Amino acid sequence: MPATPPGTPVAAPEDPYATVRTRRYAGLLLMAAVLGVPVSAVAFGFLALVSELQSLTYTELPRAMGFEETPSWWPVPLLGVAGLLVGLTVRRLPGGGGHRPAEGLVSTGAPAPADLPGIALAALLSLGVGAVLGPEAPLIALGGGLAVWAAGRVRRDLTPQARSLVGASGSFAAVSALLGSPLLGAFLLMEVSGLAGPMLGVVLVPGLLSAGIGALIFTGLGSWTGLGTYSLTLGDVPPTAVPDAAGFGWALVLGVAAAFTGAGIRRLSLALQERVERRTVVATAVMGLVVGGLALVYAETSGKDGSEVLYSGEHELGHLLSGSAGYSVGALLLLIVCKSLAYCASLSCFRGGPVFPAMFVGAVGGIALSHLPGLDLTAGFAMGVGAMCVAMLRLPLTSVLLATLLLGKEGLTVMPLVIVSVVVAYVVTLRLTPAPVDGGRGQPEKAA
Structure with missing residues (x-):
């Protein structure tokens, strides 16, 4: 590699944190904080609805049909009907009901607004009747999609980078309390996205802000409604010995x-x-x-x-x-x-x-x-x-x-x-x- 001739000006290294110092980034932080409130409230409502559907389909419906307790065969026809409805949703509605869970947690960005109803309906039909899946993937998609849609209504000149940042913040808010701690949700999304280096900090700061606000909203709504926070908890844990x-x-x-x-x-x-x-x-x-x-x-x-x-x-x-x-x-x-x-x-x-x-x-x-x-x-x-x-x-x-x-x-x-x-x-x-x-x-x- 030839040496640089004497007197040749050397380009200064690009500042990776220049974006953070701009007024636009401060505005995005404020937007992430504001959007974290409704997004986390929608996520709480989604989890509450899933819980109510599970109680309705496996407790209240059998009693209404004259059974003293839920028969052991009850899940067979119920999940068959649910599978039929999920299949129709995936086939007929835009977005195919969201990402395929067999492919793992995939970072594909916020879904389009037209895809959100299909994602929500397919997830509710799946989780509400007992499919062996969790709510984290639909919450990530719904949180990101709702945040981008709302941000687009407020500011129509958002750049693709700003949309990605707002979408990530919405996902952080949606799963903020699901895993028991906002930090766990943040680490999950960080590893799924594959971000590293300075860009990790640029995206992580508004994401953590949204996650913290989302956790507060979850706690407040759980206390106000008496439904709890739907967070992952164990209760009493048996003591363990020092590893050997x-x-x-x-x-x-x-x-x-x-x-x-x-x-x-x-x-x-x-x-x-x-x-x-x-x-x-x-x-x-x-x-x-x-x-x-x-x-x-x-x-x-x-x-x-x-x-x-x-x-x-x-x-x-x-x-x-x-x-x-x-x-x-x-x-x-x-x-x-x-x-x-x-x-x-x-x-x-x-x-x-x-x-x-x-x-x-x-x-x-x-x-x-x-x-x-x-x-x-x-x-x-x-x-x-x-x-x-x-x-x-x-x-x-x-x-x-x-x-x-x-x-x-x-x-x-x-x-x-x-x-x-x-x-x-x-x-x-x-x-x-x-x-x-x-x-x-x-x-x-x-x-x-």
């Missing part, structure tokens, strides 16, 4: 097991998705019948509630940990099989997010292995959650934080074990993942 050599050995085992389990779930769900898309309406109804049938099999075989196979599993994590003594190893293994297969079927056609079911499957696996010598219950629970999350999402930092912050002070104790299990699961998962194909649609490598 046996614990680190189990971290390796759990990491490898989660990687293979996650690879199997992901590949099966993508294969099913390819077949579902050939006849969307009929095939989605069939997958709904499959999910309901798996809940029936679990209920009749184990004597437990079939709802443990349904839904995201978010609200069952605390009961699973505190009431683990009431589950035999056989019941736990059956729950893993039925929940994983229902997860695959739901990922292939329904609309929602993949985070909470992955946490649930990992937690059940960790609890089942804790019956063996050398593995503490709480440590097994935490390592299973972290390892399975990273196997399905490939977001290592978020997976570690989800598994540790969720457990409070006990999470700090088991954090070294969780880190080892997450790293092992992450590396093995990448080794098991086929190389991405240029231009291929639906490749899981495009997630995160």
Whole structure:
């Protein structure tokens, strides 16, 4: 490389934070703060509506039809009808009901305003009747889309960069309290977007501002309505011992097991998705019948509630940990099989997010292995959650934080074990993942 001739002026390096010092950026910060209020209120209303639909379809409707308690076969026809409606929504409404959950959490930007009704309807139909998915993906899409639409009504001269920043802030506000802490939602979106360096700070500041305001709105609305905040919580966590050599050995085992389990779930769900898309309406109804049938099999075989196979599993994590003594190893293994297969079927056609079911499957696996010598219950629970999350999402930092912050002070104790299990699961998962194909649609490598 030739040397620069003497006297030649050297261009000054571009200031990556120049945008932050402008008045336009200050205006965007103010806009993000203002939009965080209605967006978080809409997100709270969405979660409240999902909860009411679940209560209506599985508690009030059976009672209205004369049943003293919900029959174990009830999910089969209900999910079949829901699958039919979701298939029609995906086929007929703009936007295809949002992103395909089998492809993971994908950063595609805020959806168009015309796509928002279809995204909301498909998610409500899926989550309200028990599909094995979480609300995080629809909330991210709805929060970003609503924020961009509202900002466009206020200022029609927004640049594409400003639209992206406002959309990200809306997504931050929508998931601010869902994972139990605004920071967890922020880390999730940071890893999904793949931002790094100075640009991370440019986007992160308004996002954190929206997330903080959104968390306050969630808390206020939860207190005012008496509905709670719909945040991920566990309640009482059993105490755990300081990690030892046996614990680190189990971290390796759990990491490898989660990687293979996650690879199997992901590949099966993508294969099913390819077949579902050939006849969307009929095939989605069939997958709904499959999910309901798996809940029936679990209920009749184990004597437990079939709802443990349904839904995201978010609200069952605390009961699973505190009431683990009431589950035999056989019941736990059956729950893993039925929940994983229902997860695959739901990922292939329904609309929602993949985070909470992955946490649930990992937690059940960790609890089942804790019956063996050398593995503490709480440590097994935490390592299973972290390892399975990273196997399905490939977001290592978020997976570690989800598994540790969720457990409070006990999470700090088991954090070294969780880190080892997450790293092992992450590396093995990448080794098991086929190389991405240029231009291929639906490749899981495009997630995160």
